[in-house]
Amino acid sequence: MRSSFADDDLVLCVLTYLPDFQCLASTILTSKSVYNIFQQHPRSIIRSVAYNLVGPALPQALRFVRCRNAQQYSKPVGELLGEDNIQRNPVLSSEEITGLVAISSSIQELECVFSRRMKDRRYATSQLSSAESTRFQRAMYRLCLFSIVYGLTAYKSAPEANSNIILAVREARKLRKGFFGNFPTPELREIQRVGEFLRGILARTNARPPLDDPEPSHISTLTSSMIYHAPDTALKVYEGVYDWIHDLYNIAIPFFEDFITEPLVSVLLDRNEPRLLPVGHKHLILDEVIGEHDRCSQCQSDSVQGLDLWGPNNWRYHWSMRGTRVLLIVNSLKGNLSRNHAYEGHFSSVVERAPTEQLIAGLFECKIPAYDTWNKEDWLCRQCLETFIHDHLHVWYLNQKVKGGHLIPDNCFYGYNCTTQAEKYVHAKELNHLCEPTKGYDNL
Ligand SMILES: [Zn+2]
Numbered sequence: 001m002r003s004s005f006a007d008d009d010l011v012l013c014v015l016t017y018l019p020d021f022q023c024l025a026s027t028i029l030t031s032k033s034v035y036n037i038f039q040q041h042p043r044s045i046i047r048s049v050a051y052n053l054v055g056p057a058l059p060q061a062l063r064f065v066r067c068r069n070a071q072q073y074s075k076p077v078g079e080l081l082g083e084d085n086i087q088r089n090p091v092l093s094s095e096e097i098t099g100l101v102a103i104s105s106s107i108q109e110l111e112c113v114f115s116r117r118m119k120d121r122r123y124a125t126s127q128l129s130s131a132e133s134t135r136f137q138r139a140m141y142r143l144c145l146f147s148i149v150y151g152l153t154a155y156k157s158a159p160e161a162n163s164n165i166i167l168a169v170r171e172a173r174k175l176r177k178g179f180f181g182n183f184p185t186p187e188l189r190e191i192q193r194v195g196e197f198l199r200g201i202l203a204r205t206n207a208r209p210p211l212d213d214p215e216p217s218h219i220s221t222l223t224s225s226m227i228y229h230a231p232d233t234a235l236k237v238y239e240g241v242y243d244w245i246h247d248l249y250n251i252a253i254p255f256f257e258d259f260i261t262e263p264l265v266s267v268l269l270d271r272n273e274p275r276l277l278p279v280g281h282k283h284l285i286l287d288e289v290i291g292e293h294d295r296c297s298q299c300q301s302d303s304v305q306g307l308d309l310w311g312p313n314n315w316r317y318h319w320s321m322r323g324t325r326v327l328l329i330v331n332s333l334k335g336n337l338s339r340n341h342a343y344e345g346h347f348s349s350v351v352e353r354a355p356t357e358q359l360i361a362g363l364f365e366c367k368i369p370a371y372d373t374w375n376k377e378d379w380l381c382r383q384c385l386e387t388f389i390h391d392h393l394h395v396w397y398l399n400q401k402v403k404g405g406h407l408i409p410d411n412c413f414y415g416y417n418c419t420t421q422a423e424k425y426v427h428a429k430e431l432n433h434l435c436e437p438t439k440g441y442d443n444l
């Protein structure tokens with residue numbers, strides 16, 4: 001590249017259009033002249049790339065990163081760096097860039113979940129328009145800021161200040177209310193909407209365990225804890241790869257009760273606004289929802305909303321709760337099979353190795369005749385999906401055993417309903433129970 005004025009201008013222009021910092025790093029290393037142009041305008045190029053990466057919510061994202069880096073914990077809102085800080089101090093340090101890259105990637109992933117759950121269930125990637133995306137991300141960064149300044153990290157950083165819990169709670173609530181009081185009502189509603197979405201995914205509204213929900217009230221109280229800890233890690237909890245319970249030891253629950261709702265609602269009430277999200281609140285962030293009124297392909301139930309239907313692209317979130325997945329699948333077996341000790345360990349290990357989406361796809365490959373009209377591509381309500389799973393899990397397991405070279409003994413007359421399989425290990429071992437009963441209990 002010869003370095004004429006026009007070329008320099010062009011290179012500068014290209015650099016400012018790069019989508020992220022990795023691209024920028026590799027591009028400026030391609031030639032000395034490109035590197036020199038970068039060196040002449042490093043700040044404006046970095047700011048442009050930061051904008052390309054984060055988008056219009058950059059002021060909110062940078063405010064979060066800077067307040068966190070400066071450890072501005074438990075400060076009144078007036079003492080926090082503002083969203084206009086990007087104008088006052090537009091130079092980004094490398095520490096800030098690292099922070100922006102990390103947080104924006106989490107927020108974008110959350111946007112994908114939001115999109116799939118709230119806008120268009122058919123796609124795993126975000127289908128939000130740029131205006132919708134800006135509203136979502138702006139609210140999410142503000143919630144992250146709120147959590148870092150007034151949440152768990154702040155609480156743990158000043159243990160002595162929290163020794164008198166009544167005073168600490170009173171003081172904390174004042175600070176939190178001050179924070180929310182700073183936003184106009186429509187933007188406050190967006191934060192409320194995003195907070196509700198997070199609570200929803202944390203409480204597994206998308207993948208509520210079908211059986212044996214372990215202590216649901218306990219879980220629902222604590223799941224919201226993630227919101228005051230770090231909203232960006234909510235995704236890991238949702239995916240079942242992060243166990244947050246251990247973060248909650250030794251915290252004073254009253255300090256975090258109604259962490260977001262109490263101060264937020266209190267501001268709304270002061271403004272004579274209803275405490276709850278208005279009807280049709282889905283549209284607070286979204287302008288358009290796709291497939292909202294779609295029905296279950298099989299039962300056509302009108303009580304299940306289109307966005308809550310299950311299909312190949314969201315099967316993986318079924319049984320997503322870490323630690324209980326195998327148990328829940330075992331409990332979905334027909335008849336008394338879950339109590340058959342001859343299968344128990346082996347079935348669990350087979351299930352453990354099969355990712356959920358692969359397992360459910362496998363069930364469709366061994367459909368029994370009663371399900372002739374059911375297809376893998378169907379969108380099903382939870383109930384239909386669970387009935388389908390219940391009716392096929394043992395057939396699938398039998399296939400897995402055959403594929404694995406296991407010898408299958410003769411069928412027990414009572415099939416999966418046999419009670420002896422649960423009581424006598426020898427009987428359980430001697431006969432195959434992964435089959436339809438040919439005798440009823442009346443004959444016993
Ligand atoms: Zn259905």
Ligand SMILES: [Zn+2]
Nearest residue numbers: 412418420421
């Ligand atoms: Zn039997």
